[in-house]
Amino acid sequence: MKNRTSLVIVFFTIFIDLMGFGILIPLLPTFASKQLAVSDFGIGIIVAIFSLMQFLFNPILGKLSDRIGRKPIITTTLLMTATSYIIFSFADSFLILLISRMLAGIGGGNIAVAQAYIADVTSKEDRAKGMALIGVAFGLGFVFGPLIGAFLSKFGYYVAGFGSAAFSFMAFLFAFFFLPESNLSKSKDSKISLKLIDVKYIIKVLKIPRVGLLIVLFFIIIFSIANLYGTFALLGYKHFNFTDQQNGFLYGIMGAVGVLVQGFFVKTAGGKINERKLVIWGTVLMMLGLGAIPYGYNFIGVSIVVVILSIGTGILQPTILSLVSKFSPDNEQGAILGINQSLASLARVLGPLWGGFSFDYLGYYAPFLTGAFFTFVTLVLTYYYLRTD
Template identity: 45%
Template sequence: MRNRFGVIFLTVLIDLIGFGIVIPLLPFYALSFGAKSYQIGLLVSSFSFMQFIFNPIWGRISDKIGRRPVILISVFGSFVSYLIFAFANSLFVLFLSRMLAGLMGANIATAQAYIADITPPEERAKGMGIVGAGFGIGFVVGPFIGGILSKFGYNVPILFASGLSLLNFILAYKFLPEPKGHKYGVYRSNYVDSVFEIARDKILLFLYFTFFVITFGISINYVVFPLFTKDMFDFDASHNGLLFGYIGMIGVLTQGYLVGKLTKKFKEEKILVAGTFFMGLGLLGMVFSVHFSQFLIFATFFTFGSGITTPSVLSLISRQARAEIQGVTLGFGQSLSSLARVFGPSTGGFFYGNFGHKSPFILGAMAMSLSFLLAIGIYNRKNSKSR
């Protein structure tokens, strides 16, 4: 099982390194085609919007035909999307490439379903944490590689990302087997029946809403975090790069190591409650920090909280679902997460520009307070059900 863990981790890691390479370059590349600021915003959102639509669809397809073919198709599609992106000759083609990337990048739920297939319920959060660690490393390494290669032209790092996706496809094709725990094709009902089955599960809907609020609270700060440190501590791009690197490494350590240790001692419901508390505390602490040392402590609280929260809620969603519909169930979770990432950054930017540089963090803390209450509700519901 360790070998399969390693391969699926590597698949997610290479995929996210490619994504991390492209994202910081995207606004500059779009500007070279004469894009206006609102068009750049739409370009960024188009990726998440396509993921919002296709995450549950890919998940459902993987339930029917298997995890391996869906992962292979999506990774190869990412390779093609990066090629189109690198050789785009107009803003229209740029949009097409990012929409294709979003469509093909809607495979995270399938990777999570793969983890669910090969892990017992008590180790599910640890498995989800390993996928999350791949995210964290990708977002740290990707922008670093992109920054170095961009000196040779904007399309050079994008071609490198395309090459990574091709390498990813070759490795997955050779080393990623279909999980033995997944009996695809057994569940014969159609996609609509699956949706209605999910919609009737009140605890699952509660978990979905909690996941949406958590992701929204996190993504509010994506855009404004560098602006906030610039206004508060006079940080430049290099300072923020180091700060993001630190935050990324805390996230990797938390999801890749600490989650596994914590789930051996505590239930995921308790970890979810603790995680949302630390996230809210971190956001409020950052707002009222006077010195950078204080800010760094609370940023660590926030990162630790988000690192234990996301794998826990994903594990609870997976454990709530029947084995035959893991893909579509986790797909809807990732779809809501993508929707939160569509609205979160634009909301944060609007609040920052209109209500002051502390307002997005306060809004995020309010979202985390709601998440904390929802997590307590999930804990009480699960406990009352088990009695």
């Protein structure tokens, strides 16, 4: 690794922020359903608006970080995230909850910038290991966040909101005082476009050999898993009669498995196992996990299926992110990773919308089978078209 200290600092910054994110995510669907009487489709909108804001602002934040540096963007978005959680604590209507998630979505654009940060401080050979750190931070955030959220929710959902805000503000302080700037050769190109949606640039990126296919694969994978965002907790609450605490534990299992896979397997396998094989293995496991979730029968059964699913996603996401970065020009890392995250955010808009609609009108199993089908499409595209050598 070229700069291990910087990697450690950005890892802890992301981890602390995602602790706050992990506190609220398992609680959002049940809060909206029980406290605000929001419909299942309305919950899909609440979940999707977060990702819509990421879709709109990720490319801007990525390009802006190429121009003015990574640190200013990361610290500013962390403050925005903390503010959104405070608004959540006072949400007493669908509209206020929607506004809080919109602001959180803009703040969530810091993940693409964090990916660009890691690309700055790692060599191409170590890129997969560096990107896996983000997955580990996500995983740890989803181990401890839901458990903390399950505990805090006993005292009221607003307490969980304040807890989330506290973690994001701590991440801001940590980044402000300790995170060094990684983009030391900032772009001076005055022609860099900061359009809200730069269609020409997106098309240009999609035409880059191998990068375009990888971004499409990532889009399909994220859409497939995003079908669960609003519906997984509802499945537990409405179909399996799980409590908020049990739903929180399931998210914790997802996070723990993600940490183990990305923190150990992906880092160990990086450079030893062909990336194409990793993508195929990950896709098969993810497809099986998604298809089996609605048939888990009870808490133990769903837990086993969640482990299978989490192994698949734990392999897939850092591997594809690493390949996108590996085949992208060095001076456009922030912009291209921003486009990738933006399109992934669009998938996170469409996934919850379809998930909420299909759960409401087609049956509780529909979102999960949809995800399994599209993951199969990814497997076919990978097998016949993806080349990583």
